[in-house]
Amino acid sequence: MGFTFFCYAKCSTCRKARAFLDEKGISYTYREITEQTPTAEELTEWVQRGDYPLKAFFNTSGTRYRELGLKDRLGSLSQAEAVEMLAADGMLIKRPILVSPSALLIGFKPKEWEKLSV
Numbered sequence: 855m856g857f858t859f860f861c862y863a864k865c866s867t868c869r870k871a872r873a874f875l876d877e878k879g880i881s882y883t884y885r886e887i888t889e890q891t892p893t894a895e896e897l898t899e900w901v902q903r904g905d906y907p908l909k910a911f912f913n914t915s916g917t918r919y920r921e922l923g924l925k926d927r928l929g930s931l932s933q934a935e936a937v938e939m940l941a942a943d944g945m946l947i948k949r950p951i952l953v954s955p956s957a958l959l960i961g962f963k964p965k966e967w968e969k970l971s972v
Contacts, residue, residue, distance in 0.1 A: 857882040857970075860892060860951040862944070871950040871962035880970055882952070891944035892951070897937045900951075905958050908936055911948055918945045 859875065859882040861868035875882055885892075892900075901908055909928060913919055924946075928936065940947050952959040952967070959966055 857952055857954045857957070858885060859883065860885050860887045860890075860947070860949060860953070862887050862949050865949060867962050868950045871952070871967070874962070874964065874967060875952075878970070887944040887947055887949055887951075889944075891941060892947065894937050894941040896953075897940050898933075900953065900958055901933060901937065903958055906960055908933060910960055911940055912936075913946055913948045916945060918943060922946075 857875075857880065859872065861872060861884065863869075863886060872884075897911065900906075901911065912924065912928065914925070919925070922939075924939075931939070948960050950960075950962055952970075957970065959970075
């Protein structure tokens with residue numbers, strides 16, 4: 855099974871990550887994060903993998919995060935509540951995300967992504 859690449863087309867970091875994947879010849883299915891937002895089920899599975907803390911799934915530098923006052927509220931939300939918020943608004947989600955049955959990468963860090971092409 856291949857990769858699914860969640861990206862926001864207007865995000866320069868996402869464009870860099872997509873170019874990286876294309877240059878390395880890594881095949882993926884593209885999902886625009888605002889149009890095909892990850893479902894609560896997908897997000898729950900990713901959180902349960904344990905590779906990243908729940909907060910890592912939030913775009914903490916984003917406008918929506920600040921508008922909703924999540925800096926102060928996030929710690930009081932249950933995992934289910936936080937996942938539902940993320941699934942309801944793709945702009946709250948940290949991007950890009952690259953996922954497969956055996957890999958989960960949040961944000962574009964070339965050194966981490968480089969391991970994919972080995």
